[in-house]
Amino acid sequence: MLNTIAERINTGLNGQGFEGSLKFDCGADGVLVLADNMASTVDRDTDCTIRLSLENLKALLAGKLNPMTGVMMGKLKISGNPAVAMKLGSLLK
Template identity: 40%
Template sequence: MSDILTAAVGALSQKITSFDGSAKFIISGEGGIVIDGDGVRAGDDDTDVTLTADAETFQAILDGNLNPTTAFMTGKLSLDGDMGTAMKLGAELS
C-alpha cells in the first residue's frame, strides 16, 4: 500500500466513526479506499458509490480546504453510483 493510501486510511478513520452505506474513494494513480459499516480500509470492493479524484484534491477535502460538493461541481471529483450515499459521506467529511 502506498504512503498516500496509508495516510488517507488513517485520516478517514479518525473523521468517520460510523457510516451507513458503502463508498469507495479512488485516488488516481494510488488505489482505492473503502468506507462501510466495517470501517475504513484500502481496497477495491463493490460499493454504493465510487468517488474519484487526484491525490491533491483528495488531500484538500480531508484537510477541510475543499468542500466535497464544490470539488464535484468543479469537476475535480467524479462520482459513479448513489448520489445520496455520496452526500452522506460529504456530511461526514465536513
C-alpha cells in the same frame, strides 16, 4: 499515503456509523474505501464511487475543497448512489 489517510479516518470515526459504502478512486495512486464503519485501501464494489486525484482527496478531507464546488469544477466525478456521498459531509465535520 492512502494507508495513512485510512488510519486517520479510522481514528476519526471513533465508533461513528456510516451507512452504505463509498470508494475514493485515485486512479494509479489507489483507492480508499469507507465501508462497514471503517476505512481501508482494499478495492471492492461500493454503493458510490468518487473519482479524484490524491491531491484533491487530501484537500477534500482537510476541508479545503468543497464537494459541490469540486463536482462543478470537474475535480470530483461521482458514480453510483449520490445519497451515500452526501452522508460523507457529516463525517468530515
